Amino acid sequence: MWPSMLFFVYLCSFQQAEAKPRCGGIFTAARGTLQTPGFPGPFPTPIHCEWVIDAQYLLTKNTTIVIYLTELFVFEGLKFTEYQVYDEGFHFNGRDLLVVNETNVIGAKTVETHQSYLVISLKLTTLDGTHLRVLDHFLNVFGFNVTYEIKEGAARTDVCNMMDCGFNGICYDHFT
Ligand SMILES: *[C@@H]1O[C@H](CO)[C@@H](O)[C@H](O)[C@H]1NC(C)=O
Numbered sequence: 001m002w003p004s005m006l007f008f009v010y011l012c013s014f015q016q017a018e019a020k021p022r023c024g025g026i027f028t029a030a031r032g033t034l035q036t037p038g039f040p041g042p043f044p045t046p047i048h049c050e051w052v053i054d055a056q057y058l059l060t061k062n063t064t065i066v067i068y069l070t071e072l073f074v075f076e077g078l079k080f081t082e083y084q085v086y087d088e089g090f091h092f093n094g095r096d097l098l099v100v101n102e103t104n105v106i107g108a109k110t111v112e113t114h115q116s117y118l119v120i121s122l123k124l125t126t127l128d129g130t131h132l133r134v135l136d137h138f139l140n141v142f143g144f145n146v147t148y149e150i151k152e153g154a155a156r157t158d159v160c161n162m163m164d165c166g167f168n169g170i171c172y173d174h175f176t
C-alpha cells in the first residue's frame with residue numbers, strides 16, 4: 001500500500017509542475033504587445049499560458065489597464081480576469097471581465113480594469129475547433145496578438161479589431 005501511495009503523491013506533484021504556465025509572462029511596462037507563442041502560427045498543445053499585466057508600479061489615482069483586442073482568433077479556453085492582488089501563490093479579489101466564446105470573440109474590442117492586475121489566461125488541450133475560420137485567408141492564424149496600455153483615464157477609441165477590418169485586412173495598433 002505505501003509504495004503505491006508514494007507513487008500517487010509523486011504523480012500529483014509532477015502534474016502540478018506540468019500545469020504551470022510556461023509562456024506568457026509578467027508585464028510592468030506602460031504599454032506592450034502580447035501574443036501567443038509563434039503568432040500567427042500554431043502553438044503546441046496542451047498549453048497553459050498566463051500574461052499578467054501588473055500596474056502596481058505605475059498606479060495613479062485613476063489608473064486603467066486596457067487591452068486592445070486587435071487580433072483575436074481563439075474563442076476557447078481564453079479569459080481576461082482582473083485582480084486586486086496577483087502574486088505567485090496569492091490571488092485576491094478576482095473577477096472575470098471577459099470569458100471569450102464563439103459569439104463574443106467577434107465583437108469584443110477592449111477589456112479594461114481599474115484594479116492593479118489584469119491577467120490573460122489561455123488553457124487549451126487541442127487546437128481543433130477552437131479558432132475562427134472566417135475566410136480561407138485566415139485558416140492559418142492561431143491565437144492572438146493584442147496590445148495593452150497602463151494609462152490614466154479612458155481607453156483610446158481609435159483602435160480596430162478584426163471585425164472592423166472585415167476579417168480580410170489586419171488590424172494593427174501603431175501606438176503601443
Ligand atoms: C458568450 O459570452 C457572453 C458574455 O460575454 C454571453 O452573454 C453569451 O451568452 C455567451 N454565448 C455563448 C454561446 O456561450
Ligand SMILES: *[C@@H]1O[C@H](CO)[C@@H](O)[C@H](O)[C@H]1NC(C)=O
Nearest residue numbers: 061062063064152153154155
Ligand atoms: C477617471 O477615468 C475615467 C475613465 O476611465 C474618467 O471618466 C474619469 O473622469 C476619470 N476621473 C478622474 C478624476 O480623472
Ligand SMILES: *[C@@H]1O[C@H](CO)[C@@H](O)[C@H](O)[C@H]1NC(C)=O
Nearest residue numbers: 033039040070145171172173
Ligand atoms: C502584432 O500586433 C502589433 C500591434 O498591432 C503589430 O505591430 C505587429 O506587427 C503584430 N505582429 C504580427 C506578427 O502580426
